Amino acid sequence: MSALLVFFGVITQTGVMYVQLKFAMDTPADAAWRALRSVAVVRELYSPLVDVRPIGGFVPDSGGTAIELDNLEAVATMWEPGSVECRARLFGIIPLGRQVIRVGFEQAEEGRTHLFVDTGGATSGPLALLTGWRHRMAVSPLPGDPDRTLWRDRVEFHGPVAPLYWPVLWALWQWRGQKIRALAPGWAERAENPRADEPAS
Secondary structure, eight states, X not given: OOOOOXXXXXXXXXXXXXXXXXXXXXXXXXXXXXXXTBHHHHHHHHTTTEEEEESSOBEETTOOOOBOHHHHTSTTOBOOSEEEEEEEEETTTEXXXXXXXXXXXXXXXXXXXXXXXXXXXXXSSGGXXXXXXXXXXXXXXXXXXXXXXXXEEEEEEESTXXXXXXXXXXXXXXXXXXXXXXXXXXXXXXXXXXXGGSOOO
């Protein structure tokens, strides 16, 4: 049985607010990490509540060739360190503004934990009222059960209106956590068959 989902938020001494999740998932850590780096899977985590779509090419930090929009939306495309501008719509209809997703990867706990870090933020719309944004998602083998994954997810934000946004983000993260746990059992199959990411026709 999955561990109890934990979510809470506080104002730290630096004035930064946060929402945090921590739970076990029924999928191996390597499959969870591959899913987390999949553009298609990350978009799926928010749908159908929020539809997030790129509006331009992905610019890698390495200074290499940008990933064109058509390729960025292709099945099995993987994130890499860099940035892309997206637009978000509630239920795919109501505009929520634009945001920059700025991707970075980190490791912790002697390489046992992989982290996806987004230090971007909204450039227009309601979330642009926040003056800071840092979102970290970490996956590692569940202690005592290497066939399962420990998922840790923390978003930090600040600004004068941050306390007003906290209840909304808390509710979104609660819903999102339940969706992640529901999707996770299928990630091992996707890792073996990347074409499984392709939407049904």
